[in-house]
Amino acid sequence: MSVRWGLIGASTIARQFVIDAIRAQADGEVAAVMSSSQERAETYARENGIARAVSSLDALLNSDIDAVYISTTNELHLEQGLAAIKAGKHVLCEKPLALTSADAREMVVAAKAARIVFGTNHHLRNAGAHRAMREAIAAGRIGKPIAARVFHSVYLPENLQGWRIARPEAGGGVVLDITVHDADTLRFVLDDDPVEISAFTQAAGMAGGGLEDGAMCIWRFGSGVIAQSHEGFTTKFAGTGFEVHGSEGSLIAANVMTQKPVGSVHLRSASGEEELSFDREDLYTRSLRHFHAAVRGEGQPAATGEDGVWSLASAEAALQSSNTGKAVAIDPQLGGLA
Structure with missing residues (x-):
């Protein structure tokens, strides 16, 4: 079973590290990228060999992806994370998880209730x-x-x-x-x-x-x-x-x-x-390996949502x-x- 990823944010960190880390997994695929600018999304998709580019969160979440990597600016994480959880997508979110630890806890609680794998991209522990x-x-x-x-x-x-x-x-x-x-x-x-x-x-x-x-x-x-x-x-x-x-x-x-x-x-x-x-x-390849294992029901992400609440x-x-x-x-x- 493959894990099809959607990127929320056409970011530098995704381009430099995370896309390759996903593709390093035998079951990993980067299926789509979302940016608030359709033009930026299309350019990013073309440069990084990603099949689909969209400019709305709904379009991304309504596609046949299994997980999202959120690397937008920090104030957007909460809304995007909650929407992904509601749509049944597993979430790997950049730190800080939100602007407040109360908001971060809200995401972690929602993911747990929905049986969604939720990880924080604290790369250094890898x-x-x-x-x-x-x-x-x-x-x-x-x-x-x-x-x-x-x-x-x-x-x-x-x-x-x-x-x-x-x-x-x-x-x-x-x-x-x-x-x-x-x-x-x-x-x-x-x-x-x-x-x-x-x-x-x-x-x-x-x-x-x-x-x-x-x-x-x-x-x-x-x-x-x-x-x-x-x-x-x-x-x-x-x-x-x-x-x-x-x-x-x-x-x-x-x-x-x-x-x-x-x-x-x-x-x-x-x-x-x-x-x-x-x-x-x-570091990112190891992080994604643990995340994919968690999606299969084996263990948990290298850094959990709870770890992200602690750091925030x-x-x-x-x-x-x-x-x-x-x-x-x-x-x-x-x-x-x-």
Whole structure:
């Protein structure tokens, strides 16, 4: 049985990563693309070898597709996601799932009620580097985890700047773009939930409209682990990295906060330093493999809808902390979803 996909949004990320990841599945097919502009949809379809191009959500959802990948601007996710669920289509949605965690929860609840597979495209938890770190921590190789640091300040390429730095109403800003990823990555690698955050944000010269283009966050996790993360759009020469420090060792990862299966992970302990090996599978290909398996009734997406609610609730708390100057509790209010 094949999984026929419809793309909601003729996006850069779909073109660069997701279309190929779908086609890498033995049962994957990209059947249609939707853009608000019919001309853009047709151009995109032609350039990417997609058979059908439409300019309305109804036209896409009424076609014979099985699943949708939503990569429109953030303020559109809720309406499009709920419509897809109502139409009986499985949903893989870009992060953040919506502009508020309450809206994200609404989608997750609707999908569960409709027995629809609903995933969040948190690509980083599919990285071999992050899974190697998670496994090392779970195996006790660094003892009791104490603290973590995430370095995820980059330079936003000009072709991606657009709404991310100019449109608050579309969910722009670095917190909804990158802090959500760091929230999910920390949760995944530590296998622990954040309970509190303090955040400072800045406008360092790229973003307008009252949006932030940099953030520095301090996190507290349920186990007592404390973490810091730096997100930015404006640092041209910063490398990315991820460190977890424990009572018996430290994990030092470099160049791992990226969409590509690259980077390195070193474990330092009393017995010296070793480089951990990990698979270099494409992150999106792995994500789509798990999603297709979930559609077949085998397991769940690599990042579930609930994971997307957690990351968005964390980003909301970061913005609230920045606005109030106070630490803010993180409460995804998952209730019966957990």
